Amino acid sequence: MPDTAATPLADSNDTLDPLGDADKGLVKNRAKVGSARPSSLLYTYGPGAIMDLPSFSVMPAGLDDWEPIWRRREVVPTILEPRLLNVVRMHLGPQVDALRPFPWQPKRGSLSTEGSDLGLPARVFPQWFRCTGCDYLGPLPRFTYSNTHPFRPDLAQFTHKPCPGRGGRGRREGAPAVPAPHLLTCTNGHLDEFPYALWVHRGRKCPNAENPDLKMRDANVGKSVGATIICQSCNATRGMAEAQGAQGRLKLPQTCRGRHPHLGAFFPDCPAQPALIMVGASNLWFPSTQSIIVMPRSDAEQKEALADHLRVELGIEQIRQFADQIPVIRALAGARSIDITGVTDEDISAAVADVLAPPESEEAREERRANWDPIELLIPEWRYLQKPALFPGQQNDMGLMVTEMSRGTELHPRIKRVVGVNRMKRVNAVLGFTRLDEMDRVNDVASRLVELTCNGKPSWVPATEDRGEGIFLQLDLDAVAQWERRVEASAIWNGHREAHRRNFARRFSETAAAINPDTRLPGPRYWLVHTLSHILIREMAMYSGYGAASLTERIYAWREAPGREAAAGLLLCTTASDSEGTLGGLVALSEPEKLQSIVLSAVRRASRCSSDPVCAQRTPSDPEDFLHGAACHTCCFASETSCEKANRFLDRRFLLDLPTANGPAVPGFFGSYGR
Incomplete structure (x- = not known):
């Protein structure tokens, strides 16, 4: 990962050991082991996830271990966005006072050292490894790190x-080891090592050794699937295939x-039953994130942002000490x-009063969280985009610049408005994560959200700022409402509803x-x-200069x-978290003629x-229980980085009049447009 704008993965403090929990008291290694872009650390490899490196895997640590790194800077950077911070506080508690970027600093040149301590x-x-030379399976201290x-x-x-090799062929120089x-x-x-010694001895101890040596051998072709664990002391064997499935x-x-593991701690008395999971499994880590498009702030939001800034930079105690001395503040x-x-x-007095105001009661916060709908984050953005009169007076320091565009004469009349988003800024924050089952909303079964700190009350959360551009399209709201009523009475919609009930019960299993x-x-x-x-993402990728996965x-x-x-509209955008924006493609x-041509071509392809x-x-x-109708990889599916619903809730019949096998056809919103 050679990207110069990446965030390095390194161990940089005295409380965290890069070799994990198994070598306390040994000499610590501070070497950098890899790098990743901020967006991947937010959505793919955040705290608690397992990140594959060329020769082994690492787990980004919890926020407690980030603090000693940030203390290397007199001023810790923060991202001021009250609207998103309020949502984070609702979910995690009023003690959260900041959104922080990842600990990274750009370099002035290829040979400069700025940020090397971050x-x-x-x-x-x-922390269990398998030797590739002799199949030895053991804990991390039995291997040498270089x-x-x-x-x-x-x-x-x-x-x-030393590695004895297989069949007596010695390897005195040592053989590489890979994670079990x-x-x-x-x-x-919770996530734990697999108890290989207990497994091979079927829950008992080895009769011949206290800590027996184990081997892990892959199954030969034609035999059982999976690896076999062998005890070198008593010759007990057991296949890992037995651990799979409900019976396993x-x-x-x-x-x-x-x-x-990301907190380096145990939290006993967990009532849940463990399940087998593989290191690369897709259900090992589901991030719970929230994001907003930054809009020009109202006066109330400006005052709220000032209060947040004072709280973070000055601290509550210092503000309380000089609360009545505005010149000192x-x-x-x-x-x-x-x-x-x-x-x-x-305004300063109001901000000080806001900082010192008593926090919301826990009961009120819990009630507000239970009734919260993610749509609440989208409503301010939708309302701003409905007021073209505000566009000329927009505040560019918010990172937003939008332009009301003319409609092409041949653009379908049910596409009512087109807005060019010349510049935009999106702020994303991670609140925690889950394993095995993804939560549909961050407030679903809130007790399952894994904390980012040991005490479960972080004072800040990681966040990123993405800058870019986009296009906003708005449909005719009255036409959408009439069409929706007709669809809800159709057999196709009833089929989708029943499939969703089956899918929900299976996808979220125990929760x-x-x-x-x-x-x-x-x-x-x-x-x-x-x-x-x-369909527009797939079409615009051929004209914009960006790959479909970037939209x-x-x-x-x-x-x-x-x-x-x-509301009925969509914003297609491309953003980057490590640059000042994108290229305008x-x-x-x-532009009217370009857009109407692209829309017509996209709809024709979709037909x-x-x-x-x-x-x-x-x-x-x-x-x-699949959650799509007339949609597949050939016609509608997009990259996982592009779709906010993982290619669920798609059906071309809702766009266009398509043939139906059984029963009456569902009315397409655009009819036979493009044919």
């Missing part, structure tokens, strides 16, 4: 010395030790590089009973806007409800699929 702390995990080349972190590895692939996890997010789970330990703020130019004494699946099924208008978004969607599609108006497509008529007539029926 990095993301990580510990080796799993990382001697200062500019080649990819050469870091563990070796088995089996782990134990539970629905409460009954043979595993029935109590969870409550281990959180001004001086302290100036010393901490807080820009208060043009801020009145009354599905706590949630009504019908409250998690997006309405037909979401399917409509989502499908339109996907992302933000869907605004909900019915009118108390406190919010109806996407927003250029909002036909090489898998038709199978694709065009696909409707789930019991026991099927």
Whole structure:
């Protein structure tokens, strides 16, 4: 990962050992072992995830271990965005006072050393390794770590010395070791090493040795699937295939030790039953993140941002000490590089009062969290985009610049508005993660959200700022409402609803009973806007200069409800977290003639699929539980980095009139447009 704008993974403090928990008291190694982009650390390899390196795997540590790294800077950078911070506080508690970027600093030149003392702390995990030379299976202290080349972190590895080799062929220089692939996890997010010694001896100790040597041998072709564990002392053997499936789970330990490797701690008395999981499994780590598009702030939000800035930079105790001395607060703020130019004494007094105000009661916060809907983050963005009169007076320091575009004369009349997003900024924050089951919303079964700190009350959370560009399209709201009512009465929609109930129960397995699946099924208008978004992503990738995986969607599609108006629109954008923006190739497509041509071409492509008529007539029926209709990899599916719903809730029949195998056809929103 040679990207110069990446965040290094390094161990940089006295409380965290890069070799994990197994070598306390030994000489510590501070070498850099790899790098990753901020976006991947947020969505793919955040705290608690397992990150594959060329020769072994590491787990980014919890936020407690980040603190000694940040203390190397007099001023810790923060991302000021009150709207997102308020949501984080609602979920994690009022003690959260900041959003922080990852500990990284850009270099002035290829040979400069700025930021070399920063990095993301990580510990080796799993800590059981298998020798590739002799199949020896053992804990990390039985292997030798080396990382001697200062500019080649990819050469870091563990070796088995001395390695006898297979069949008596010795390897005195040692053989490389690789992580053992089996782990134990539970629905409460705990993760532990697999107990190989107990497994091979069927829950008992070896009769011939206290700590017997083990070997892990791969099954030969034609024999049982998976590896076999062999005890060198008593010759006991047992295949790992036995541990798989529902029956295999009954043979595993029935109590969870409550281990959180990213925190280096155990939390006993976990009632969940452990399950076998592989190191590279897709359900090993599901991040719980929230993101917003930064909009120009209202006066109230500006005051709230000032209060957040004072709280982070000055601290509550210092503010309390000088609360009635505004000139002193001004001086302290100036010393901490807080820009208060043009801020009145009354505004500062209000910000101080906000900092010192008593926090919301825990009961009120819990009630607000239980009733929270992620749509609440989208409503301010939708409302701003409905007011073109505000666009000329937009505040560019917020990172947003939008332009109301003319509609092409040949653009379908049901696409009512086009807005070019010349510049935009998106802020993303990670609140925690889950294992085995992904939570549909971050407030679903909140007790399952794995904490990022040992005490479960972080004072800050990691966040990133992405800058880029995009195009916003708005559909005719009245036409959408009429179309939606017709679709909801159709047999196709009933099939989707029943499939979603089956899928929800299976996908969330042990935690599905706590949630009504019908409250998690997006309405037909979401399917409509989502499908339109996907076909446009595929088409715009051919004209914008960006790959399809670089384009992302933000869907605004909900019915009118108390406190919010109806919405039906989409924002297609491309952003980068390690640059000042993008190149303008996407927003250029909002020009009337270009856009109407792209939309027409996208719809024409969507009207036909090489898998038709199978694709065009696909409707789930019991026991099927897939969450799409007339959609597949050929016509609609997009990259996982582009889709906010993992290619679920898509159906071309909601866009266009397509043939139906059984029953009446569902009306396409755009009819036979493009044919």
